[in-house]
Amino acid sequence: MTMIRERQLRSRTSIKELQETAWRLSRQILEMTTEAGSGHPSSSLSAIDVMTALYFSGVMRYYSQEPQWAERDRFVLSKGHAAPALYAVLAEAGYFDPDMLSTLRDTDSPLEGHPNMRALPGVEASTGSLGQGLSIGLGHALAARLDGLSYRVYVLIGDGESDEGQIWEAAMAAAKYQVDNLTAVLDYNDFQQTGSVEDVMPSLAPVSDKWEAFGWNVREINGHDMRQCVTALQDVARVNDQPQMIIAHTRKGRGLSPFEKDSVNRKHGEALDEEELATALAELDEEKATVLAGDVEKPELTPEDVHGEV
C-alpha cells in the first residue's frame, strides 16, 4: 500500500497530458449529464480545468485507496452543483470505477445530484446548499494546525455562490487565523441561475479587491489555461501566514457552442440533448486535435481574452 501511495504522490504530468485529461473528463461530464437527463454540465465544465490541475499535476497529495489517510490534502467542492466534475475527477484518480459515472443521479447510486460525503469516498464535504464549503475548509485547515499535520485544504467556490454572506464570514475568519494551508479557487464563470453575475449581483465586482481587503493573498488566472492553473496552484503553496484566493476566470460551459447559445444563464442546470451532445463532443475533439497538431499547449489567454476587461 505504501508503494502505491508514493507512486500517486509522486506523479507529475506534463501540461499537455493534463489538457488531455481535462478533455476526457469534459467528455465524461457531458455524457453522464445527458444520460441522467439533468445535472449541471455548464457549471461543471467551467471548473474542470482547474480541478484537473489540482488533482493530476502533483499539487495535491492524496491516496485514493486510502481516502481517510489523515495527512491527505482536502478538496471541498463548495459549489456542489458541479458534482459531475468532482465525480469525473475522483473516478480518474481511482476512488471508484469510472463505469459508475453512468449512474449519476440514479436511485441507489452514490453519485447523487450534489456531493454526499457519506456516500462516496473522496468526497470531503456534503455540499449543495451554497456558501458553506469555505467555512468547512477552514475547519479542516484549523484541524491540521491543531494536529500538527502539514496537509493543505482547497475549496472551490462559485461567483454566484459569493452572494452568500457566509462566504465573507469565512473570509474574515480565515484571515484572522492566518491559515496559510487554505486555498480557495473562485470559478468566475460570469453566470448564475437566472442571469449573468453582472445582472444579478453586479456589486460582486471588484472581487479581487474585496478578497485583498479581507486579508487574502489574491491572484487571477485564466481558468482554462492549464499552465496558469498549475502555476497558480504551485505558487500559493509558498504563501505564508495568509489564506490564498485564486480567481479563475472561466466560461460556463467551457465555451462549447450549445451552452454559448444560451445568453441568459448558459443552460444552468440543464443537460444537453443528444444532438447538442454530439456537437459539444465534436468541438472538444476539434480543440484537442488543433492543439495537438500545432504541437502547442493550449493558447495562452489572459483573463482579458476570456472576459474583456476584468
Add this chain to the structure above:
Amino acid sequence: MNIGKAIGLEYGPPTRNAFGEALAAVGQENDNLVVIDGDVGNSTRTHYFRDKFPDRFFNLGIAESNMVSVASGLAASGKDVVASSFAAFLLGNAYDQIRMGVAFPQTNVKLVGSHSGISIGEDGPSQMAIEDIALATSLPHFTVLVPADAPSAAAATRALFSFSGPAYLRTGRPKTPVVYPNGVEFTVGKANQLRDGRHATIIACGLMVAAALEAAHHLSQSGIEVRVLDMHTIKPLDEAAVELAARQTGAIVTAEEHVLHGGLGAAVATAVSQTFAVPMRFVGIHNQYAESGEPQDLLTKYGLLPENIVTAVREAVAQKEPS
C-alpha cells in the same frame, strides 16, 4: 423566580455554568476536544474552557453560520467539537449549516445553546429560544438533551462525549432549582423517574422538572398522586417509559419551556398515541412570543408555573375513563 421553593428546593448555579465547568473538565481529559464560540463565551460559559485551553478555543466572531460549518470541518478531520452560542442564534441563524454540515453527514459536532426559554427575562424575545427543541429534533440523526438543573447539566455535558455524532444540549441563563445530587449519572435516552404516583404522570424537561415536582406536591395534598419523569433526552425519546406511564397512570401531562409545536409534548403525544392512548394535556408556550420582564412574571404570564401544571393534571385526570 420561585419555582420549587414551596417544596424546599435550593437554587443552584445556572445550567450554563454547570456545562461550562464540566466542559473545562472534559477538556482536561480529552486533548482532542476543540471548543468554538460566536463571541458570547462569557455568556455560554465556554470561557471556562478557553481560560484553561486557549489553543483549543476559537472565537469565530458573531457569525454562527460560519462557526457551525467550521465545526463540521474540524469534526470531519477527526476533532471532537463543541460549538456554542445563544440557542436562538445557534439553531436559528445556522440551521441550514447544521443541516448540511452536522445532521446530514452525521459529523461528531456537539451544539450547545444557552439562554433557552423565557426565563432569561429582561433581554426579551429576540434572545429567547422557544423553538430550538423543535428545530433540533426535526434533524435526522440528532440527539437532543435538555437537563433540569446544574448537576444533571454537568452530567449531560460529559454524556455528550459518550457517543459519536450530532447532538444538541440546551442550557439556561438563570439560577435553577436543584433536583439532583452532585455527581448524578445521566444516561442518554433514559428518563429519570423522580416521584411515583398512580393517578397521572407529569413528563417534564429543563426548568419545568422542578415545577413538576412542586405541582406533584400540591396535587398530593388533594389526593392526586402523580409520577414525575424528567425527560432530559427529547430525542431519542424514552418511549418505553412513556408507554409505561400511560399504562400504569392513565393520564399524561407534559411541561416544557418551549412552544407546544414540535417540543417535548408533541414527541410524547406521538409516542402515547402509538402505544397506549390516554388523556393528555400540554403545558408550554402557546403559539406566541413572550416579552421582556422579570423571569417569574414571565413564567406567570405565559403559563409555566406549577399551578398551570396542577390545572392540566386535574383536567387530564378528569377525562380518564372511570376505572
